[in-house]
Amino acid sequence: MPTEVADEQLAELFRGQPIDHDTAAVFRGRLDHQLLVHRCDDCGTWHQPPKPICPRCWSGAVTPTPVHGGGTIFMAIFLHQGPPAEGVDYTVPHPVVTVELDEQEGLRFTSTVVGARNADIRIGRRVELDWIERAGAPLPVFRLAAGAGR
């Protein structure tokens, strides 16, 4: 049973993030620690970021669908400075990774990596999904998977 939360409260919880009629369900999913990505009911194509129709077949039947959250680091940078954010002080450069999700080639999600030394956060490493709280809202993040990467 998904968490019930009014639009008003949802918008406040994720203030400053790209929340609208097409993406609200994705942010609702975060409250239940589900990483949702839009998937077409008709042709099965996933797409990012959320759009109201399927870019491949133009079907309006797109459903925010949980992804497993496993993937491979495609790009990795380290912020030595950046916007203020709870729990991020940049004294250790803050990692930001774009992860290619296992569900579909080229389907990517960008977040940070927790619980790893920066030296170990490299392009090609396998990651899995995890969750942290930031400013009272759940944030999907990645954790390095056990074992060697590519």
Added chain:
Amino acid sequence: MIGSRNPMKDTVAIANAATTGFEARNTDRSPGSLALEACVDVLRDTGLTAADVDGICGTIPTADYVQAALGIPEVTWFANPMIPFVNHLAAAVSAVHSGLCDVVLAYHAAYRLAWNTASALKDPFRRALGTAGVPPAPEVINGSTGYTAWASRYLHEYGASREHLGYVAINDRSNALRNPAAAMREPMTMDDFLAARMIRWPLGLLDMDVPVDGADAFVITTAERARDLPHPPVLVNAVSLGMTDKNVEDQQPSLRHTGQQVVVEALRRRSDFWIDDADVYFPYDGFTIITLNWIENVGWCGPGEAGAFIKDNWDAAGNRILIGGRVPVNPHGGALSEGGTQGSGHLREAVHQLQGRAGERQVEGARTAIVTAGGFFFNAQGATFRVD
């Protein structure tokens, strides 16, 4: 489907260009004041009055502000396109070619905004122009983060190094030394570049364009009319604004399929000449990584080879790039050293080079120029220019 139809070829010209010059500090001026100074200069230097202008094109400040401030009696066309500035060129050229207007005043004020530099944030008048509002999360991929992420990918895929990025910055700086309009005019060494403060690894302070105050302005009209004006008309040979469907920063398939490839393909089909016949080249350099990719994508060298290519085409005496010992790259100093003009500086210098008015930077006998502005995702663009 990239077409080759180009009926506007050489029918529209940039009749003139002017600049205020750029400063990497908070001037005590508004963006409007800077833009108007450049606009007045370019119109006077072209021998035109307010009544000669019937089209206005710019982003900062808006067209209505400029019309009112300059007392331009009537316009039949105006536009406020998004940066970078080849958008403005494309809009103005289309408007003139199609007959929506005859004489466009196009301009751009570069301005140190409160969300961009800490010192600009201290200026109450700059804060009043707007801040970023709720700060984005650090993981948001738009803008700077997206370019940095693809820089990490480039270094990973091609085994390129920070030094390769450094060549771009040093080339710009060496060129800026000969440009009185440039904001940054202290020589830069590779050690300086490598020692610069890291901002977002793998890009540091000197990989990023320099926030400046200043403005450029242009007169764009029919080639026919431009031939009766005082300065040599710079003919617009071809223009392209390129974009692919995967135009969100982290969803772009690879560096080999971006707006840049679309621009290059379109220009090659529509332009009368390409790099072998270019006398001066202007790749965008808002971030060093963009320039390496433009150099590869226009065809000077293959993917991942830009670092080696630059090394091979380095003019040791000038401490700068001179392709084939002949073609300079961003001779005005580019966004990294003249100032972050969102492409208007590149375009202005192309005009002045082809008019033979580039001072001690002048490329002897320059007759053709290629500008490739913007980055990868939704703002890659380019144009080719020649003179009669």
